[in-house]
Amino acid sequence: MYNWQIMKNNIEKAIKRIDESQKILILISPPDGDSVGTSVVLKRYLESRKKFVSLYSNKPINSIFEKLPILKDEIQVTDVTKIDFYNYDLLITIDTGNITQLYNDQKYKKFKFPDNLDILCIDHHSSNTNYAKYNIYEKISSTAEVLYKYLLRNKFEINKDEAELLYFAIAWDTGFFRWEINPDTLKYAGELLSYEIDYNKLSDIYFRNLPDNFSKIFKKFITRVKFNKRLKYTLLYIDKDFINKLKIERNDLKLYLDNFRLNFLLSLSDYDISIIIREIDDFHVISFRGNAYTNKIDLTQIKNYYDFKGGGHKNACSFASNGSYDDIVKNINIAIKDLSKKYNL
Secondary structure (H helix, E strand, C coil), X not given: CCCHHHHHHHHHHHHHHHHHCCEEEEEECCCCHHHHHHHHHHHHHHHHCCXXXXXXXXXXXXXHHHHCXXXXXXXXXXXXXXXXXXXXXXXXXXXXXXXXXXXXXXXXXXXXXXXXXXXXXXXXXXXXXXXXXXXEECCCCCHHHHHHHHHHHCCCCCCHHHHHXXXXXXHHHCCCCCCCCCHHHHHHHHHHHCCCCCHHHHHHHHHCCCCCCXXXXXXXXXXXXXXXXXXXXXXXXXXXXXXXXXXXXXXXXXXXXXXHHHHCHHHCCCCCEEEEEEEECXXXXXXXXXXXXXXXXXXXXXXXXXXXXXXXXXXXXXXXXXXXXXXXXXXXXXXXXXXXXXXXC
């Protein structure tokens, strides 16, 4: 979707646009380690340059990030559609491949950002829809790595806290360096470690963040997993009734599901793809993860087979759909079969 030479030429325009702006609004995609860490460091950099900056998330920030060096209310949670955009002269989106990730597009189907507000995107997703007027983009491991290159270019002297945030952001999006890495990823991680950040604490946040009742929920998840050995995927469906019975917050549910998939579903040797479908209000969210070594299908291409809206990476992407569960599964099967033929699998 992106021509890198064109993007390289446009980066200079994007940097100039940041330089010219005085009142900047930063919005992040559904908050994870990459979007949270990257956005906070960007906010501090811009403020060091005497710019007025607001940083918002449309969704709550998970409590596990409270252990990171982030100040209270440094990221404000609000309904993005209610922001007074006319207070700003530039909108910067972080880690957002599709602009509809920034708000509840199922609830606010007619919402759109003001035409006279320039949008600048800092991102790394291969499925980026090129919605922004300006882009600082590279198809690499994480948005944090994109930002770190930008900060190095502008000779911004980060402190220990900012090094910790950037390191955690890179580690988060690479599964602590298990996928989607390149030589520069490890080089930058090494540079950030030189600030004597607490690597063990960050690793603990990532790998050990579940309460003691996880084993009970783990068992409930297992009973609902379907195994498609022919197409080499596992499928877990979480409907609204099941979510209500679990009696856990939606934000915490994602944490449980991520850990269940990471520590169980993606460890099964006969299955290359993990699919989790969640029923939310009157639509479904479908999350795909592929084994970086064995999966040969570009999972982002599945969106072309139904009303799937979203994107991500070859082995990590998610879509929203207004279709029924049965129709979603039917079209996923069609997509995987067809893509398998295309990849000669």
